[in-house]
Amino acid sequence: MTKLLVIVGVLFLVSGQVFAIDVGQSFEDPELQARYEKIIAEVRCLKCQNQTIKDSNAFLASDLRREIRRLLEEGKTDDEIYDFLVARYGDFALYRPRTSGRTLILWIMPMMFVVFGAFALWRVVQRRVALPIDDESMDGS
Amino acid sequence: MSKFLIPLFAFLLLVAVFVVGLTMDPSRIPSPLLENPAPVFSLPSLQDPAVEVGSANYANSMALVNIWATWCAGCRQEHGFLLELAREGDIPIFGLNWRDNRPDALQWLQTLGDPYIASAFDVDGRVGIDWGAYGAPETFLVDRNGVVIHKHIAPLNREIWERDFVPLIRAREGVE
Numbered sequence: 330m331t332k333l334l335v336i337v338g339v340l341f342l343v344s345g346q347v348f349a350i351d352v353g354q355s356f357e358d359p360e361l362q363a364r365y366e367k368i369i370a371e372v373r374c375l376k377c378q379n380q381t382i383k384d385s386n387a388f389l390a391s392d393l394r395r396e397i398r399r400l401l402e403e404g405k406t407d408d409e410i411y412d413f414l415v416a417r418y419g420d421f422a423l424y425r426p427r428t429s430g431r432t433l434i435l436w437i438m439p440m441m442f443v444v445f446g447a448f449a450l451w452r453v454v455q456r457r458v459a460l461p462i463d464d465e466s467m468d469g470s
Numbered sequence: 471m472s473k474f475l476i477p478l479f480a481f482l483l484l485v486a487v488f489v490v491g492l493t494m495d496p497s498r499i500p501s502p503l504l505e506n507p508a509p510v511f512s513l514p515s516l517q518d519p520a521v522e523v524g525s526a527n528y529a530n531s532m533a534l535v536n537i538w539a540t541w542c543a544g545c546r547q548e549h550g551f552l553l554e555l556a557r558e559g560d561i562p563i564f565g566l567n568w569r570d571n572r573p574d575a576l577q578w579l580q581t582l583g584d585p586y587i588a589s590a591f592d593v594d595g596r597v598g599i600d601w602g603a604y605g606a607p608e609t610f611l612v613d614r615n616g617v618v619i620h621k622h623i624a625p626l627n628r629e630i631w632e633r634d635f636v637p638l639i640r641a642r643e644g645v646e
Contacts, residue, residue, distance in 0.1 A: 375499060375604035388569055389604055392595040417602040419502045 361401055368397055368410055371424050381424065501602050501621040508535070508612045509600035516567050516575055516589035523588040527564055528612065532639060534563045535610040536586070536626075537598060539570040540578045542606040548625035549582050555631070556585035561639070565589035568598045568606055611635055613642050 356362040374385040382390040400410045411423060420426040428436055512524035538545040556563055565586035567575045572591060592598050611620040620638050
């Protein structure tokens with residue numbers, strides 16, 4: 330029984346290889362291959378929205394990987410490739426949308442929350458410090 | 471007073487954000503092609519691989535470009551309406567057969583009817599990418615200067631047509 334479990338466990342461990350998508354080396358040049366892998370991990374598969382095109386086997390993802398390979402072979406820079414995708418699919422295609430008028434709010438909002446939270450905290454602490462310490466509240470009654 | 475106003479204001483703001491955010495459909499992504507020149511392309515025709523068809527087929531007139539495939543259930547749903555539109559003859563409909571296979575697509579047009587002035591056969595999906603296609607059916611309204619003025623994702627029907635397309639077409643015709 331234990332033996333069987335071990336075998337099944339090992340099979341699960343190695344099965345990742347089987348399910349991985351686009352595992353083959355796409356470029357001879359390791360530098361190009363590295364850029365390719367970086368880019369496909371940054372691009373959203375629009376058909377299956379919470380996956381990158383690296384993780385998806387939807388035909389649209391494989392088409393987009395093919396286009397990215399073609400653009401890399403043509404000697405395009407990373408920025409030119411991202412521009413190609415944004416021009417067709419919009420900012421949503423990139424997992425890290427660029428800062429532009431339209432996406433500015435995405436980048437600024439979290440900072441605003443932090444600043445607002447810090448301010449609120451400061452106000453509360455100020456008020457607490459200013460409160461008179463009387464015995465009644467110290468007793469917790 | 472401000473003790474209540476600030477949380478109330480924050481709450482209303484949050485409600486507004488949720489109302490907008492939760493009623494948006496994340497599967498409908500605004501197309502960056504809107505108000506921009508439509509892709510210029512040329513592909514083998516679905517009917518005859520030796521004949522090239524493409525954006526030249528609808529140059530100098532307002533047209534619909536419909537991205538469809540036989541694997542797409544929504545395309546079957548809208549097909550009847552496309553046939554009606556074609557019969558009315560007010561606007562040419564160009565078909566981009568996307569990521570499909572030729573025999574199935576031809577069979578489809580034969581049995582269901584062919585609303586298209588021409589059908590391009592985009593077997594590897596390259597032209598589809600130029601149109602920013604990610605889920606058929608998608609329908610683009612292109613004006614006579616080749617500018618995309620509307621994109622509809624999901625099956626088309628009379629109601630959507632009257633509501634979203636007709637006013638845009640009327641407005642453009644008034645200008646031209």
